[in-house]
Amino acid sequence: MSPSPPVQCPACQVALTDGVFNQPDLRPCPRCGAELQIEVFPALFRPLATGANAETVMVEGESTCFYHPTKKAVQPCAACGRFLCALCDCELHGEHYCPTCLEVGRKKGRIRSLQNQRTLYDSIALSLAIFPLIIFYLTIITAPMTLYVCFRYWNAPRSIIHRTKVRYVIAIVLASLQLAGWAVGAYFVISTLTANG
Amino acid sequence: MAEKEYQRLTWPRMRRTGLVTAFATRSSLWLGSDHLLCLDSTGYTEEYKRFYFRDIQAVVLRRTGRQRILNFIFGGGALFFTFLTLAVAGPPGTWDSNELPGAIVLLSGAAFFGALALVNTLKGPGCTCDLRTAVQTERLPSLNRLGRARRVLNRLRPLIEEAQGRLAPEELATQLASSTVSDVPPVIARHRGAPAPVPPRLYSGNAHLILSWVLLADVPLSAAYILLYSQWLELMGVLLLLGTAACVIVALIKQHNSTLPPALKRLPWLVLGWTALLVMAAIAYGVYLVLNDPSAVDRDVSPLEDPVLLVMTMVSALVSAILGLVGLKLVREARKTMNPPQIAPREAAPGA
Numbered sequence: 001m002s003p004s005p006p007v008q009c010p011a012c013q014v015a016l017t018d019g020v021f022n023q024p025d026l027r028p029c030p031r032c033g034a035e036l037q038i039e040v041f042p043a044l045f046r047p048l049a050t051g052a053n054a055e056t057v058m059v060e061g062e063s064t065c066f067y068h069p070t071k072k073a074v075q076p077c078a079a080c081g082r083f084l085c086a087l088c089d090c091e092l093h094g095e096h097y098c099p100t101c102l103e104v105g106r107k108k109g110r111i112r113s114l115q116n117q118r119t120l121y122d123s124i125a126l127s128l129a130i131f132p133l134i135i136f137y138l139t140i141i142t143a144p145m146t147l148y149v150c151f152r153y154w155n156a157p158r159s160i161i162h163r164t165k166v167r168y169v170i171a172i173v174l175a176s177l178q179l180a181g182w183a184v185g186a187y188f189v190i191s192t193l194t195a196n197g
Numbered sequence: 198m199a200e201k202e203y204q205r206l207t208w209p210r211m212r213r214t215g216l217v218t219a220f221a222t223r224s225s226l227w228l229g230s231d232h233l234l235c236l237d238s239t240g241y242t243e244e245y246k247r248f249y250f251r252d253i254q255a256v257v258l259r260r261t262g263r264q265r266i267l268n269f270i271f272g273g274g275a276l277f278f279t280f281l282t283l284a285v286a287g288p289p290g291t292w293d294s295n296e297l298p299g300a301i302v303l304l305s306g307a308a309f310f311g312a313l314a315l316v317n318t319l320k321g322p323g324c325t326c327d328l329r330t331a332v333q334t335e336r337l338p339s340l341n342r343l344g345r346a347r348r349v350l351n352r353l354r355p356l357i358e359e360a361q362g363r364l365a366p367e368e369l370a371t372q373l374a375s376s377t378v379s380d381v382p383p384v385i386a387r388h389r390g391a392p393a394p395v396p397p398r399l400y401s402g403n404a405h406l407i408l409s410w411v412l413l414a415d416v417p418l419s420a421a422y423i424l425l426y427s428q429w430l431e432l433m434g435v436l437l438l439l440g441t442a443a444c445v446i447v448a449l450i451k452q453h454n455s456t457l458p459p460a461l462k463r464l465p466w467l468v469l470g471w472t473a474l475l476v477m478a479a480i481a482y483g484v485y486l487v488l489n490d491p492s493a494v495d496r497d498v499s500p501l502e503d504p505v506l507l508v509m510t511m512v513s514a515l516v517s518a519i520l521g522l523v524g525l526k527l528v529r530e531a532r533k534t535m536n537p538p539q540i541a542p543r544e545a546a547p548g549a
Contacts, residue, residue: 010259010327018373022366026260035260039350042361044254045372048331116245124241159243161227161236162201 007044009034054085067098077101109157118160121153122167129174139178146175203227203234206349207339212237224338226349231360233328233353235337246335248328250360255329256353258346263323271317274310274474278303281478285485285505299485306481320344400455401535402528405464408444409524411437412468412517419514423507426499438472445469458534461527468520475513482509 006015012032020027026035054071057064063073065085073083079101090097093113097105105111128146132138150168158165209223227234233253235246286292286300326340340346358364364372418437422430448465455462482505486493500507 007255007257007329010257010325018370021373022364022369026258037258037347038255039354040255040364040369041253041357042364043252043331044329046331113247118243118245120238120241120243127241160234160245161203161205 007038007040009036054087079105112160115160118157120159121149121156122158122163122165122171125149125153125171126167129171129178133174133178140182143175143178143182146171147179150175203229206233206352207345209238210339210341212336212338226337226339228352228356235335248330248335250353250357252330253328253353253357253361254331256350257327257329258340258343258350259325259327260343261323261325263341264317264321267317267323268314270470271310271314275307275314277474277478278307278310278481281481281505282307284508285482295489298488302484302488303481306477398455399535400451400457402452402457402461402531404444404448404451405457405461405524406528408441408448408465408468409521409528411441411444412521412524415441415517415521416514419510419517423500423510426497426501428497438476441468441472445472456535458527458531461524461531464520464524464527471516471520475509478509482506 007021008015009029009032011034012029014029014031016029016036016038020029020036021038021040023037026037028034029036054065054068056070057072063083065071065073065088066082067088068085071085071087074086075084075089075096076082077084077098078095079097082098084096084098088098090099090102092102092111102111102114106114109115125146128142128149132142150172154165154168204227206226206228209225212222212224222237222239224235224237227236229247231250233248233250235248237244237246282300282303285303286296289300292300320342321344323341324343324346326337326346328335328337340349415437418430418434422434445465445468449469452462452465486498498506500510
């Protein structure tokens with residue numbers, strides 16, 4: 001069990017003591033005088049848990065860890081079912097996983113609470129549809145790109161916060177109008193050239 | 198309709214990730230069922246940090262001078278445009294129909310800065326907010342006002358207490374008295390993608406020295422511009438302004454993570470602010486002149502013929518001189534600190 005480091009003043013980094021914690025208003029830092037309001041919670045005084053040690057197999061025929069054949073198995077992985085020793089057992093919201101399944105789950109987005117990054121394809125599509133309008137000639141390239149992004153990533157995970165598909169819809173409408181504009185322009189050019197000669 | 202997983206706690210605010218941020222990261226806070234979500238978005242990607250209520254150890258608010266500084270800047274801008282209006286068009290009762298459009302443009306500048314100052318005042322004092330867990334301390338940029346931070350804290354407190362239990366004042370005192378705290382500082386979490394912390398560079402301030410000399414060069418040029426007005430001198434003035442801007446950019450880049458004293462690091466920012474204000478005033482005055490007399494576009498006006506232009510040129514030269522001299526002094530002091538004079542060892546006395 002390792003002790004928690006002290007709460008420090010964000011201005012002068014001095015370790016703070018009682019008198020500034022859980023006060024209703026700002027209190028000066030005893031060293032630098034910075035006005036602080038610090039709210040502390042019981043977790044501050046909870047000792048940090050140390051990692052469990054895996055037990056070596058003593059009895060022949062006892063279940064062993066998939067990754068460490070000499071260590072005693074304590075849990076099966078909730079995803080792949082492999083037996084895990086205390087060292088390989090990773091608990092997440094009451095479920096037990098092996099490190100490989102955790103990594104795969106994080107990469108493939110199967111474990112939602114492990115996701116820490118997402119690309120917003122709907123915003124990319126909308127930008128592709130709107131910004132090139134400043135220089136309209138660019139839209140001959142960007143309009144098909146917009147449609148590609150929209151249809152390719154229509155079902156891709158969007159932002160983790162609530163977000164609708166309205167950006168995709170607007171992007172598709174704008175890109176379609178741009179392509180229609182090019183088609184009409186091309187039709188007029190061709191018909192003019194044909195009429196002239 | 199399915200219930201939303203997250204409720205918005207704060208609107209996005211800029212997270213400082215460096216001197217120049219091509220795609221500025223904006224950070225917002227969202228309330229989940231058992232955790233606080235800090236969402237950093239570039240507009241095209243999002244990064245998530247989850248702080249579970251059971252793991253939050255402390256929330257540290259520190260009052261900053263943000264409100265005061267912004268009020269000083271916005272108030273200064275409002276006053277500057279008000280004085281410019283009075284200097285150019287005279288008191289409000291004396292405006293004729295020719296002066297009215299230009300005066301309105303200048304007063305709009307004053308009103309804009311005044312509105313910013315008012316909004317800034319209404320938002321309340323500025324603060325920083327750090328959220329601490331056992332393994333990290335995370336800055337929450339969206340809680341940069343004390344009132345907002347307290348409102349969010351009041352909303353989080355019951356949820357954290359529900360997950361961890363309540364810490365009574367006497368229990369806190371007992372825990373603080375009995376707890377063994379280590380001297381190891383907590384790990385400071387950095388924004389993902391930000392470079393690893395590097396020690397400050399030793400930098401002698403050459404760019405700041407050049408910037409100071411460029412500022413001082415504005416004094417003789419302004420004098421020549423006033424006394425010997427010509428288009429060439431006007432062109433040189435524009436080139437000097439561009440040169441100043443370039444020097445400011447170089448100085449800002451060079452001083453980043455360097456050992457220069459904070460006072461010297463403020464110089465490029467001051468020059469940048471002053472230059473921006475001067476350019477805005479010049480544009481506003483130009484618009485005013487053109488609105489009053491459209492033929493002024495093609496006419497060259499010497500500072501001696503136009504009292505407003507004369508005052509602006511003189512004030513610009515005076516401020517440049519002050520900034521330049523202060524810059525030279527600060528660079529000299531910084532170099533002395535970096536290279537303290539070596540005391541020659543005293544020669545041993547003969548026979549000693």
